[in-house]
Amino acid sequence: MKKAKSRDYSRRFERGMRVLKRMGRQNLMLNQNALSPEMYEMSVGHLFGDVWGRPGLSLRDRQLVTLAANIAMARPTGNHSHYLSAMRLGITKRQIIEVMIQVGHYCGWPTLSNAVRQFTDILEEEKERKKAQRAGKPFRSRLL
Amino acid sequence: MKKAKSRDYSRRFERGMRVLKRMGRQNLMLNQNALSPEMYEMSVGHLFGDVWGRPGLSLRDRQLVTLAANIAMARPTGNHSHYLSAMRLGITKRQIIEVMIQVGHYCGWPTLSNAVRQFTDILEEEKERKKAQRAGKPFRSRLL
Amino acid sequence: MKKAKSRDYSRRFERGMRVLKRMGRQNLMLNQNALSPEMYEMSVGHLFGDVWGRPGLSLRDRQLVTLAANIAMARPTGNHSHYLSAMRLGITKRQIIEVMIQVGHYCGWPTLSNAVRQFTDILEEEKERKKAQRAGKPFRSRLL
Amino acid sequence: MKKAKSRDYSRRFERGMRVLKRMGRQNLMLNQNALSPEMYEMSVGHLFGDVWGRPGLSLRDRQLVTLAANIAMARPTGNHSHYLSAMRLGITKRQIIEVMIQVGHYCGWPTLSNAVRQFTDILEEEKERKKAQRAGKPFRSRLL
Amino acid sequence: MKKAKSRDYSRRFERGMRVLKRMGRQNLMLNQNALSPEMYEMSVGHLFGDVWGRPGLSLRDRQLVTLAANIAMARPTGNHSHYLSAMRLGITKRQIIEVMIQVGHYCGWPTLSNAVRQFTDILEEEKERKKAQRAGKPFRSRLL
Amino acid sequence: MKKAKSRDYSRRFERGMRVLKRMGRQNLMLNQNALSPEMYEMSVGHLFGDVWGRPGLSLRDRQLVTLAANIAMARPTGNHSHYLSAMRLGITKRQIIEVMIQVGHYCGWPTLSNAVRQFTDILEEEKERKKAQRAGKPFRSRLL
Numbered sequence: 087m088k089k090a091k092s093r094d095y096s097r098r099f100e101r102g103m104r105v106l107k108r109m110g111r112q113n114l115m116l117n118q119n120a121l122s123p124e125m126y127e128m129s130v131g132h133l134f135g136d137v138w139g140r141p142g143l144s145l146r147d148r149q150l151v152t153l154a155a156n157i158a159m160a161r162p163t164g165n166h167s168h169y170l171s172a173m174r175l176g177i178t179k180r181q182i183i184e185v186m187i188q189v190g191h192y193c194g195w196p197t198l199s200n201a202v203r204q205f206t207d208i209l210e211e212e213k214e215r216k217k218a219q220r221a222g223k224p225f226r227s228r229l230l
Numbered sequence: 231m232k233k234a235k236s237r238d239y240s241r242r243f244e245r246g247m248r249v250l251k252r253m254g255r256q257n258l259m260l261n262q263n264a265l266s267p268e269m270y271e272m273s274v275g276h277l278f279g280d281v282w283g284r285p286g287l288s289l290r291d292r293q294l295v296t297l298a299a300n301i302a303m304a305r306p307t308g309n310h311s312h313y314l315s316a317m318r319l320g321i322t323k324r325q326i327i328e329v330m331i332q333v334g335h336y337c338g339w340p341t342l343s344n345a346v347r348q349f350t351d352i353l354e355e356e357k358e359r360k361k362a363q364r365a366g367k368p369f370r371s372r373l374l
Numbered sequence: 375m376k377k378a379k380s381r382d383y384s385r386r387f388e389r390g391m392r393v394l395k396r397m398g399r400q401n402l403m404l405n406q407n408a409l410s411p412e413m414y415e416m417s418v419g420h421l422f423g424d425v426w427g428r429p430g431l432s433l434r435d436r437q438l439v440t441l442a443a444n445i446a447m448a449r450p451t452g453n454h455s456h457y458l459s460a461m462r463l464g465i466t467k468r469q470i471i472e473v474m475i476q477v478g479h480y481c482g483w484p485t486l487s488n489a490v491r492q493f494t495d496i497l498e499e500e501k502e503r504k505k506a507q508r509a510g511k512p513f514r515s516r517l518l
Numbered sequence: 519m520k521k522a523k524s525r526d527y528s529r530r531f532e533r534g535m536r537v538l539k540r541m542g543r544q545n546l547m548l549n550q551n552a553l554s555p556e557m558y559e560m561s562v563g564h565l566f567g568d569v570w571g572r573p574g575l576s577l578r579d580r581q582l583v584t585l586a587a588n589i590a591m592a593r594p595t596g597n598h599s600h601y602l603s604a605m606r607l608g609i610t611k612r613q614i615i616e617v618m619i620q621v622g623h624y625c626g627w628p629t630l631s632n633a634v635r636q637f638t639d640i641l642e643e644e645k646e647r648k649k650a651q652r653a654g655k656p657f658r659s660r661l662l
Numbered sequence: 663m664k665k666a667k668s669r670d671y672s673r674r675f676e677r678g679m680r681v682l683k684r685m686g687r688q689n690l691m692l693n694q695n696a697l698s699p700e701m702y703e704m705s706v707g708h709l710f711g712d713v714w715g716r717p718g719l720s721l722r723d724r725q726l727v728t729l730a731a732n733i734a735m736a737r738p739t740g741n742h743s744h745y746l747s748a749m750r751l752g753i754t755k756r757q758i759i760e761v762m763i764q765v766g767h768y769c770g771w772p773t774l775s776n777a778v779r780q781f782t783d784i785l786e787e788e789k790e791r792k793k794a795q796r797a798g799k800p801f802r803s804r805l806l
Numbered sequence: 807m808k809k810a811k812s813r814d815y816s817r818r819f820e821r822g823m824r825v826l827k828r829m830g831r832q833n834l835m836l837n838q839n840a841l842s843p844e845m846y847e848m849s850v851g852h853l854f855g856d857v858w859g860r861p862g863l864s865l866r867d868r869q870l871v872t873l874a875a876n877i878a879m880a881r882p883t884g885n886h887s888h889y890l891s892a893m894r895l896g897i898t899k900r901q902i903i904e905v906m907i908q909v910g911h912y913c914g915w916p917t918l919s920n921a922v923r924q925f926t927d928i929l930e931e932e933k934e935r936k937k938a939q940r941a942g943k944p945f946r947s948r949l950l
Contacts, residue, residue, distance in 0.1 A: 102765040115919065117926050121901045125922070132564060133915055136336050143328035147294060151329050156916060161883040163923055164916035177293045183698045184287035185295050191281050194481040195709055196732060196740035199691065201703070202281045203739055206693050229369040249711060259487065261494050266471045269490070277483055301483060306450040306594040307491055308484035327554045337567055338913040340588060340596035343547065347595055348559070350549050404564035405629065405638050409602075410615045420852060421627055424765050431760035435726060441770045442730040444628060451635055452596040455711050472719035473727050479713050480731045521753040569911050575904035579870060583905050586874040587912045616863035617871050623857050624875045738882040739878035759842045771853055772876060775835065778845070779883055782837050 102135030108145065109138075109171040114230060119123045138167055145224045146175045153177075153185055160195040165201075166229040204229075243271055246279030252289065253282075253315040258374060290319050297321075297329055301345045302337040310352045310373040348373075351369075387415060390423030397426075397459040402518060434463050441465075441473055445489045447459075453482040454496045454517040492517075495517065531559055534567030540577065541603040546662060567569075579605050585609075585617055589633045590625040597633075598640045598661040636661075678711030684748040685714075690806060722751050728794055729753075729761055733777045734769040738785065741777075742784045743804040780805075819847055822855030823934075828865065828893040829858075835950060866895045867917040873897075873905055877921045886928045886949040924949075 106112045111134075119126035138148055149172050156165040172182060182205065190198025209227055218225035250256045255278075263270035282292055293316050300309040316326060326349065334342025355373055362369035394400045399422075409413035428438055437460050444453040460470060470493065478486025499517055506513035537635025538544045543566075557571040570580055579589035581604050604614060614637065643661055652659035682688045687710075695702035714724055725748050732741040748758060758781065766774025787805055794801035824834045831854075839846035865869055869892050876885040892902060902925065910918025931949055938945035 089948070100539075113267040118919065118922050120718050121926060125907060125918075126902060129915070129919075132568070133335055134262065136560075137331060139854055140328065140331070142324050143332065146329075147325070150291060150294055151298040151332045152336055154295040155302040155333045155914075158302045159337060159914070160735070160737045160881070161880040161916050161920055165922045176784065178828070180286050181291070183496060183701060184292075187281060187284065187704070188287065188292050188295045188702060189299045191277055191480045192296055193303065193733075194485075194735070195479055195705070196483075196737050198701075199694065199705075200737055200739045202697055206697060209361050228610070257599070258399070259449060261489050262487065265490055269471060269475060269486075272712075273483070273487075276712070280704075284424065286515050289914045299482075303448070303482070304591070304593045305448040305487045305488055327557060331557060336916060338587075338591070338917075339561070339911055340591065340593050340916075342557075343550065343561075344593055344595045346553055349615050350553060364700070386551060392557055406631065406634050413615060413619060413630075414744060416619070416856075417627070418629075420856070421767055424848075424852070428760065428763065429755050431764065435757070436724060436760075436764050438726055439764045440768055441731040442727040443626075443734040443765045446731040446734045447626070447628065447769060449592040449632055451629050451632045467725070468718050472716065472724075475713060475716065476724050477731045477802060478720065479709055480728055490662070507692045558671045565911055566845050569907060572904065572907065574866040574900050575908065579901070580904075580908050582867060582870055583908045584912055586871040587878040587909045590878045591913065599920040611866070614867075616860065619857060619860065620863065620868050621875045623853055624772060624872055625879065626773075627767055629770075650877045727821075736879070736881045759845060763845060763848070770875075770879070771849070772879070772881050774840065774845075776881055776883045778838050778841055782841060 098131035098151045100135075101139050102130035102133070103147070105134045106130065107137045108175075110174045111167060111171055114167055119184045146177060149175050149177060150185065154189050157186060157197055160197045164206055169175070169205050169208050170212070176200070193228075201216040242279040244277035244279075246274035246277070249278045249289070250274065251284045252319075253293070254318045255311060256309055265349055290321060292319060293319050293331065297326070298333050301330060301333045301341055304337070304344050306340045310348055313349050313352050314356070363364050386419035386421075386423040389427050390418035390421070393426045393433070394418065394462075397437075398462045399455060399459050402423045402455055420455055434465060437463050437465060438473065439483045441470070442477050445474060445477040445485055448481070448488045457493050458500070494507050519626060528569040530563035532567075533571050534562035534565070537566045537570045538562065539579070540607075541581070542606045543599060543603050546569065546599055581607050583610060585614070588619050589618060589621045589629055592625070592632050593630045598636055601637050601640050602644070674707035674711040674744045676711075677715050677787045678706035681721070682706065683713045684751075685725075686750045687743060687747055690743055710750070722753060725751050725753060726757075726761065729758070730765050733762060733773055736769070736773045736776045742780055745781050746786050746788070814894035818855040819919050820855075821859050822850035822853070823853045825865070826850065827857045828895075830894045832888060834887055841904050866897060869895050869897060870905065873902070874909050877906060877909045877917055880913070880917045880920045886924055888926050889947075890932070 090184050103112060108113075113130050115126060118129055138145065141153075147169070152170050153165075153172055156168055169182060173179070186201045186205070189201070208229055211227060215227070217224045247256060250258075259273050261272060261339070287295075289332055292313070297309075297316055300312055313326060317323070317325065330342050330345045333345070333374055353355050355371060359369045359371070380488050390398060394402075403414060406417055426433065431439075437456070441453075441456050441460055444456055457470060461467070474486050474489045474493070477489070496517055497517060503513045503515070533658050535544060538546075547558060547561050550561055570577065575583075581600070585597075585604055588600055601614060605611070615628070618630050618637070620631045639662055643659060647657045649660070666677060679688060687732065691702060692704050694705055697754075701708060719727075725744070729741075729744050729748055732744055749755070762774050762781070763776070764776045784805055791801045792805070818864060825832075828838075835846060835849050838849055857864065863871075869888070873888050873892055876888055889902060893899070906918050906921045906925070909921070928949055931947060935945045935947070
């Protein structure tokens with residue numbers, strides 16, 4: 087059983103990595119890997135392989151739902167990357183703004199203004215990152 | 231100014247009522263009207279007329295986003311009606327289940343199980359309501 | 375030391391009961407007493423005696439602040455009684471409605487509608503309670 | 519792969535059911551099964567088989583942690599059953615009361631009083647259930 | 663209708679700006695304007711013009727209520743500015759401290775200590791800002 | 807009475823300081839002291855002296871419960887220090903990781919990843935602190 091399990095778990099992991107790549111998120115959650123490889127495996131394999139990879143709702147809709155839930159909770163970290171993957175999955179900047187307005191009315195104006203701040207910060211940082219990339223310089227995100 | 235304002239506010243209200251009707255929500259929030267007509271006017275006119283009625287995101291997507299934010303917050307009331315309007319706007323039962331699973335992973339398993347309970351309860355009540363309707367009997371929701 | 379402490383703690387308790395009486399809350403939290411007398415003593419002595427009884431902010435302002443924080447959190451229980459003590463401390467029905475609108479914009483429309491529901495329910499129950507009282511019948515709250 | 523996966527998933531499910539039985543929770547989450555068998559499988563297999571079943575923290579400590587997190591969130595449903603499984607796993611009534619006091623100071627007094635209410639309600643219901651059992655009558659929980 | 667509406671909306675905006683000026687908040691939310699002028703218009707016109715500008719509760723009481731709700735939610739951003747506008751509206755430092763203690767008991771000690779940190783930080787920054795102002799140097803807030 | 811009270815309160819304070827020292831937390835909450843000595847006295851005397859110092863649950867279990875509640879709430883500040891005191895009280899790094907995984911499933915994956923970030927940051931900072939200490943240099947925490 088152990089063997090069958092680990093074989094299957096590595097497949098979950100592969101499925102998860104495929105989803106992460108489609109979303110441009112393959113280089114995230116590495117601090118989980120550094121702290122606990124099993125935790126990282128669970129995040130990639132279960133959360134991305136088994137949950138995000140489920141049929142029944144498009145990846146774009148899952149991203150919309152996740153963005154809404156995260157803006158709602160207004161946690162200090164964890165949402166910056168979702169603005170980037172949202173745009174990668176075809177959700178426009180205008181639509182992201184409308185999500186903020188919609189969630190802001192269901193979870194409070196400070197969730198809207200916190201989201202504006204986070205979205206503005208990550209768009210700024212993306213500019214810096216691209217500039218560093220063009221100059222061939224290394225770049226380390228302060229937000230992701 | 232006062233007059234112009236109230237004229238415009240009644241138009242906001244009309245816009246809001248049109249959105250509410252498309253969503254099958256025109257008979258909700260009446261306890262707000264009983265407690266404070268101005269509060270009700272603000273809910274219809276601002277929340278539904280000016281926010282839900284905005285362009286830039288489809289009504290279906292706004293509903294998906296609202297469902298996600300409300301499942302995330304797991305508040306004791308206020309979400310039952312959104313399962314009904316979601317189905318009215320073409321979000322399938324399967325998609326609602328996937329929203330629960332997705333949000334459950336971003337906001338905790340109890341938000342998933344609370345949503346299952348609420349969705350199951352409202353589907354039950356809808357059956358009762360239709361039965362009462364066929365029998366020509368009055369029906370008062372315990373959930374909405 | 376033990377003795378001095380228990381003497382002082384009973385004074386805290388007395389101070390707390392005096393505050394509770396001014397607020398009309400002296401018959402609440404009895405299920406805490408049934409489960410754990412020490413927990414009840416801490417609620418009366420510390421929360422009401424040492425916190426609500428502090429100078430520096432009027433009892434009316436403490437109630438306004440508490441009402442706002444509780445409406446914000448939208449927990450399933452614990453807020454019904456605060457609408458009653460608020461009115462006892464001179465906060466008008468109109469002011470309570472304005473608190474709901476204000477908090478609703480900072481914590482989301484469902485916190486407003488949940489508060490409307492709770493306030494409406496407790497006002498209903500108060501009518502029932504008074505009716506039972508006039509008829510000399512016992513009355514047991516379902517909400518407090 | 520599909521086959522290997524489903525084989526392994528049924529083992530996850532078995533592992534999960536074993537954990538659930540040790541906790542006396544094997545008859546819960548059945549409304550998930552009624553709504554979506556896949557969701558139920560994920561709850562049993564992933565949450566109980568793969569998470570609760572992990573080494574590194576005792577079942578008793580996982581229950582303590584879960585009780586604390588759930589009391590903290592004060593969601594309307596989902597916590598009643600954890601008081602029962604906590605007692606099953608050897609956490610005493612006194613310790614549960616201390617968890618309430620501890621969490622109440624980190625998440626607010628209403629989380630304490632909400633927990634007292636839920637714990638009192640489930641202890642009441644357990645008495646009813648045992649009485650019904652002795653009388654050979656069916657019993658349906660209103661809380662679980 | 664369009665015309666009447668936009669006319670009225672600019673009046674809402676003017677009303678909102680008047681409230682913002684009384685509170686010393688007229689230079690805030692500019693990142694909303696940069697991202698989406700319509701969002702900014704809604705924040706100024708609806709939140710400040712139509713909500714904060716309502717009769718029925720004094721501006722000081724609305725600020726007290728908002729401070730309480732925001733301390734309760736302990737969101738990462740959005741509250742620093744409210745300590746400043748509170749003092750501008752006549753709420754004393756001592757009263758702000760009492761609000762923290764009161765909310766801390768209803769929403770958890772970490773909401774108190776988070777508020778202490780935010781209040782201390784903004785008071786520090788105000789000193790820096792005044793110093794820069796006296797020296798005729800530009801100053802950009804890291805907190806607002 | 808006044809005198810008896812202040813005598814007892816200083817004993818509460820002493821009890822609280824003893825608990826804080828066992829947890830290695832005696833140099834925290836000093837910004838509370840700077841802002842309001844009475845608030846600091848309440849934090850030390852009530853929270854640590856009267857709550858953490860209670861019998862009925864071991865200090866290690868209170869820490870586990872507090873860690874869980876704080877990870878659950880994902881507030882921007884206030885949790886970094888609890889990872890340190892947890893390790894001081896004998897909770898291992900592995901157990902802390904398991905608490906994160908457990909809470910992450912009850913309160914959402916972003917609470918897990920926020921906790922990973924905070925735990926990683928404080929472990930980094932501890933290394934810096936020790937390095938500074940060895941070099942005889944002063945060190946000021948950015949996190950505590």
